[in-house]
Amino acid sequence: MGDVAAFEERRKNIFVRFFRAREIGALLPLLILIIIMGFVNKRFFLFDNIINMLRAISYLFIAGVGMTYVLCSRGLDLSLGSQMGLSCIFIGVLLVYLRLPIWLTVILTLVAGALAGAVNGILVTIFKFPPFIATLATFYGYRGIVEGITKGTPITPLPEAFQVIGLGRLFGIPYVIIFMAILGAAATFVLRKTKYGRYILATGGNEESTRLAGIKTKAIIFSSYVLIGVLAFISGLFFTARFSSAQPTIGIGYELRVIAACIIGGVSLFGGAGSIAGTFVGSAFMVVLDNAMTMAHISAYWKQAILGVIIIIAVIIDLARKRELFKRE
């Protein structure tokens, strides 16, 4: 027998292995940023500031988990922000106009999220739209519904009991942060330790090969859009519950922030690779950078330019991972 089709093993050096870990691209800069911020500004490490940042991270992350699944299966959801807006207005209509009880509103919101996502899923899997086109259509469609219903004015006042979801705390920690932690753990488990997660990654890696292995790839792709719909609506729910009114502007531009967080966190735009931990690091990076730039009095306009540069760097790292940069002949 001997060395039939011998696989020569090359021991990658520690530097290469370090940079090959998906989350690392953003973790290192994130830590550096946090340390610098700690030195520059004493208020940075205050409990309230940390809680505020975690809260901001959680809205990004909750939606980001959905986006991670969609991107991993080689999809894309541009309608995420519009779905968040739709969630907000849907809640406003149910609570203020229809005076439904809060528990029923929450359940119906989850169902509506699943349906909003299912529309994308149907367009992509049954009508075979490219994800970009399908979700661009619903990006406009859902935002149009939001503006059509509200005519641009907020729905108010939301019942105070509802705001408990957004403002309530358990042991001093806001519910949304606790939800984020549970969701993060569950989503990591599903992605790494269940068939569903494996098939999401396999479908994103090569749909045809995965189909040939007997896996219903269309169902997998469809489900990822339903999932992001539900999570977008949950993110919108927590966001809405912080205010006394349902704002029609909620979620505008959010899809791009979430996609940026995922990419910075090492989720591949080309499908088949990504991690929930990476998306958390990416979301945290977005928020801490925002916080840092605010404290450094950098104007909102320039913030966007800096974010652009960071996304370019993140994608270069993603490409480098895939291509020859870290490979030796």
Add this chain to the structure above:
Amino acid sequence: MSDQIILEGRDITKMYGGVKALNEVTFRLPCNEVVALLGDNGAGKSTLIKILCGAIRPNSGQIFVEGQEVAFTHTRQAKELGIETVYQDLALVDSLSIEKNIYLGKEIVKKYWFLEVLQNRKMKIGAMKFLQELGINIRDPERIVEELSGGQRHAVAISKGAFWTDKILILDEPTAALGVKETNRILNMIIQLKKKGLSIILITHNLEHAFFVADRFFVLRAGEKVGERLKQDTNTEEIVKMITGAIFVEAASQRTQA
């Protein structure tokens, strides 16, 4: 070597529109033999194996697996009967590791109440054992397929097919686009699989490869069976004649005259 036929396609005819891709072809795979399926482009090789592995249905004809007549409507049924196919494009997921590819769609899980949890360690060990059995020297089954060389990818694809059957393996051009050294490794691997007791159909364009591993040659031309030869009864020259054929040459010259 027994004379028992493990897989047989009898009088298989397949039409594409008005064109006969296969015309009453009878193909037999004897148990524990390597049969090279030869023929020029468009001779019907791919159509024949697609029918034998359940990917498409013939217009007429019968298929027998171990003497039992079967009617495949899906590759899954063929797989259940122990017929695995390695396609020319390998059908690997590049972004997944070797062991994840081998187990794709058939993962080992442990059930906790309603939760099915992947047993990654078990699968890693299972994949590694099997690869070592085939003489594939690999320390790290967690390597991503994308990082492997062409020959290694072929080896993984063939292992993936062989892992799930102890009966019939269909290989569609397993040595296409490989270098000399890598080709030899794959050919050795095929011999190894035969020793393990598999019966193998090998599609190839390369007669040298066919003569190296196959026991028997089956030649198709324009959807018709030209002939079948045992290795000891034939030579390269005869097989080349069977593949190209006088009929083909005549048809070509008629076309140029017209």
